[in-house]
Amino acid sequence: MPDTITLQVARYRPDADAAPTTQEYVVPLREEWAVLDGLNYIKDRLDGTLSFRWSCRMGICGSCGMTVNGNPVLTCGTFLTDYAPGPIRIEPLANFPVVRDLVVEIEDFLRKLPAVKPWLVREDEQGVDDVEFLQTPAQLAEYQQYSMCINCMLCYAACPVYALEPDFLGPAAIALAQRYNLDSRDQGAHQRLDLLATAQGVWACTYVGECTSACPKGVDPAGAIQRYKLTAATRTLRSVLMPWAAR
Structure with missing residues (x-):
């Protein structure tokens, strides 16, 4: 199994961008890491401008829902290894207006x-x-x-x-x-x-x-x-x- 995996993350600011774009990030591929951990790695280490919601990381609050490889999932309970060797496409939930990047209007x-x-x-x-x-x-x-x-x-x-x-x-x-x-x-x-x-x-x-x-x-x-x-x-x-x- 490789040491890293590529996340293809949707980026979009409705007030500034004409259309959504995709930005690629390479993150560590660790057995215990969920998709949410990969996003937090990007936020903390690679690109602090990335926006997404999360709270409990325990599948209780429901705030970290996103579309991963076309399916709506809780990113705290969906693991990077499930999609190895990648890449993994991460987009906002469908059917909701996008506020910014992976954050939707509810x-x-x-x-x-x-x-x-x-x-x-x-x-x-x-x-x-x-x-x-x-x-x-x-x-x-x-x-x-x-x-x-x-x-x-x-x-x-x-x-x-x-x-x-x-x-x-x-x-x-x-x-x-x-x-x-x-x-x-x-x-x-x-x-x-x-x-x-x-x-x-x-x-x-x-x-x-x-x-x-x-x-x-x-x-x-x-x-x-x-x-x-x-x-x-x-x-x-x-x-x-x-x-x-x-x-």
């Missing part, structure tokens, strides 16, 4: 996330802060998978629907809504229905499944969307055939 995602009410909604007089709500292991298992989302937005970068329809709520937001819909403590599922069961919600999804393939935490947002489609269709059918039951 305002659209942050705007859509609260729209699905990703918190426990209670309609009775006792809020979740006033009383303890016990759950069985089976009740926890209903939504636990969807609670693992770290908002890394890799699913948005992988989603062909979001690429064509920017109004689409997107995989992570819908999966997070489903996490609360399935929580036995929540009473807000019907409040989320008007937003989720729309052309911009679950019905926009064509079930390509790339969101689930890209998810580093096994959340399965594609499965959450399809599960909610069944819920929405069932409620619509009941309201047509049994209108008294929908009241």
Whole structure:
């Protein structure tokens, strides 16, 4: 195995550059180094002008998502040796405007996330802060998978629907809504229905499944969307055939 590997890094400053360019850097190829370590080596030793996001380096914060050799990944959990002998092409996440180099604008995602009410909604007089709500292991298992989302937005970068329809709520937001819909403590599922069961919600999804393939935490947002489609269709059918039951 060689001692070094070449990183082909996308560089772009929208306010100064006409189009993105690619710059090559040679970094040490060490068995324990992730792609993020290679980028930090560039930042610290070779080119301090390179811009990218990272925080925890433990696959928890979700901030170091980038496109590596065409695939959206967390660069802290993707190792240089997996791509040896190289080169490795590193680009910003697809489907998001580029702020600078490998940093993307996430305002659209942050705007859509609260729209699905990703918190426990209670309609009775006792809020979740006033009383303890016990759950069985089976009740926890209903939504636990969807609670693992770290908002890394890799699913948005992988989603062909979001690429064509920017109004689409997107995989992570819908999966997070489903996490609360399935929580036995929540009473807000019907409040989320008007937003989720729309052309911009679950019905926009064509079930390509790339969101689930890209998810580093096994959340399965594609499965959450399809599960909610069944819920929405069932409620619509009941309201047509049994209108008294929908009241």
